Amino acid sequence: MIELRDVVRSYPGEPPIHALDGVSLRIDRGELLAIIGPSGSGKSTLLNVMGTLDRPTDGSLLIDGVDTRSLSERRLCALRANHLGFVFQSFHLIESARVIENVANGLIYQGVARNERLRRAARALEQVGLGDRTTTKPSKLSGGQRQRVAIARALVSEPSLILADEPTGNLDSGTSDEVLNLLTDLNREHGATIAIITHDEDVANRLPRRVQVLDGKIVGTTTTEQVAR
């Protein structure tokens, strides 16, 4: 459903930084995969390119076989609003807004009416186990709860692809497991395609497929079957 072909993303400088240096990667519908690599290896850049927040300097990104280079800015926004969900390491919650409003914002740029948004947001919060915290302000929540709010915001729009950039990076191992379980459940029970970026081997090892990134290049792919063997 999403494919990168020889993607290069470089930042000008002396010398120029090649954050992505010829990455080719294919993710199929319903997959759950980890993108793993050390800090600075280009994982976030890769995720931003996959999420159309960033454009490749060279190479192409195909979504459902359509080359995104042919899409206007406006249609990329539409794509993000309707088909992509993001989860970030630092949650990106609006602190002044209640939990349910934060989740409902996942639908706001689809033009969904407010009542409908709130209804679906309540359901999404139910799904992540926060059905009783809808009117709380995010600042009153623990890190694990905050990340679950962010996940609810990503899944409320029922996206085709969820991109999570170090979703457990700011969490201790207990809450980290909670969040990971939530994402794997989403994949198993709802068939969501999910890419999780991490630099944590333990997190990666719980996912069926792992893509290893180093210095802007993919240096290896393993699947659980291979590991088991």
Next chain:
Amino acid sequence: MNRPFSRSRSTDDSPGRSRLRTADRFRTGLGGLGSRPARTLLTALGIAIGIASMVAVVGISSSSKADLLAELDELGTNLLQVRPGQSIFGDESLLPIDAQSMLAAVATVDSTAGVTSIRADVTRNVHDDDPYGLGVIATDGDIHSVLQLELEQGRAIDRRTQELPVAVLGSVAAERLAIDTLDGGPTVAIAGRSFQVIGILRSHPLHPDLDRSVFVGHRFAEVQMGMKPNHTSVYVRARPDRIDVTRPILARTANPAAPNEVQVSRPSDALEAQAKVDQNLQNLLLALGGVALLVGGVGIANIMVISVIERRSEIGLRRALGARKGHIRSQFVIEASALAALGGTIGVGFGIAATYVYASSQNWTVDIPAPALAAGIGAALVIGAVAGLYPAAKAANLDPADAVRPHS
């Protein structure tokens, strides 16, 4: 789960849309304000001061003018003054003896009063030769009713006393002559003769020249002082609704032989001109209020730029959620406009309050034109929108990939 692009459709088919409902545009725009109430209020204050000063200036000047116009109405804009002008040879001309009676006969004229100025020095007593710069006016008494002159003390010259050596002082004349009471029978000297002061007038806003005059009997001046009986000024009270048709025929009526030697004027015009001078002052103050508004607008732009920097990650998030540049731009423009509109509303409130306080300290009736209030809030909105344009463009043009990254 739906698919972004179905293979059966061409790539021109929309994968859904990115759109923000109008209500949500406002909701996102206003959301930023409520979360920082103290900053919101402080920023709005700049605009509030500008708008308040403009509303107060308009309100106060309009209240003062309302009073001036009410005063004018009371004094009568229907009063005309007929005086001799100059002959074509440059000599001072005279009004005909029967000018007043001719004018009184005009159908649209309600009443008339004729007076004659006398060139004579007025002093405190006959031995004093230090003149006080006062005028002397001879009257038979009808001037009091026609001009609505009011007495502070004593009585006026009338048909009977106009034959006697008596005088009535205008308010300024009384002050200069240091006569503030009729007790003890004060006298003044005019052209070397002693006159008994029988009355002192109140000041009259429409006739400052009369305030500086001493009135004597017309008959006495004519008989005893050799004054020419021709009037030097005939006051004409016209029917209020016919003032426009009356004015043009007065010169001809007063002096049919030489109408061009007659001057007709309207004393209330002078007061009205005074109101026009106030207009200049008002414009100046309005300009100052405008400068305050400009400063307030710069303040808003400033705080919005800071807000955009602080809310970088929110902007990144919104782009990730599918917001278009235009959605981000409108969010910040609306926020800036709302900030200014809040300031405008507070300012209008302060402006009204200031007008009330000042007007009541002056005993004026409060008059604040509604368009000024609407203009105040409208101006604030426009200033806010303009002030928000640059920060909003900055927000919209943030690179989304950069904005979602933690710090930097």
